[in-house]
Amino acid sequence: MAEEGTTGTGSARVDVWIWSVRLTKTRAVAAAACRAGHVRVNGERAKPAQSVRAGDEVRLFHAGRERIVVVRRPVTKRVGPPVAAECLIDNSPPPPTPVEAAVVGIRDRGAGRPTKRERREIETLRGTR
Numbered sequence: 001m002a003e004e005g006t007t008g009t010g011s012a013r014v015d016v017w018i019w020s021v022r023l024t025k026t027r028a029v030a031a032a033a034c035r036a037g038h039v040r041v042n043g044e045r046a047k048p049a050q051s052v053r054a055g056d057e058v059r060l061f062h063a064g065r066e067r068i069v070v071v072r073r074p075v076t077k078r079v080g081p082p083v084a085a086e087c088l089i090d091n092s093p094p095p096p097t098p099v100e101a102a103v104v105g106i107r108d109r110g111a112g113r114p115t116k117r118e119r120r121e122i123e124t125l126r127g128t129r
Contacts, residue, residue, distance in 0.1 A: 012074035014041055014058065015048035020075045021084040023060055023067055033062055057091075067092045 012020070015034050019027040033039050034048040038061040041052055052058060052071050060067045070089040079087065107114065114122060 010074060011051040011053045012076045013048065014039060014046045014050045014052050016076050017052050017071065017074055018058070018060060020078050021069075021087050022078070022081060023069070024062060029062075033060060038062065065092070065095055 015027060015030040018024050018030040018033070018039065024030040024033065030039075031048040034046050034050075037045050039046045040059040041050060041056055043057075043059075046058075052074055054071055054073060056071045058069050058071060060069070068091045070091060071087070072089055073087045075083075075087050
């Protein structure tokens with residue numbers, strides 16, 4: 001007899017699995033993330049109905065950070081936090097500290113478009129240049 005919440009085939013839909021292990025709040029959000037290209041399974045862009053099996057690497061960009069998890073056990077029903085922690089291996093980088101998150105330059109409302117010089121300073125500050 002299979003444990004409750006697991007599938008007999010050893011696989012689950014990626015959107016259902018992401019929701020089941022509590023990486024997203026709702027299944028609709030998980031499916032939308034898949035359709036938008038924010039979910040990758042083993043490096044490939046995933047559609048909501050794609051299957052995941054034990055050992056697959058799932059990358060999810062959600063809520064401003066990237067989550068990198070490895071599937072330990074595919075589940076198809078939402079499980080509690082202790083069981084969800086057993087269903088995945090979290091290899092995500094730590095979330096940014098509030099100080100690091102606040103580094104982004106914020107312009108005053110009504111200040112208009114940045115000048116070329118200001119734009120270059122913003123890019124330097126963000127580290128994109």
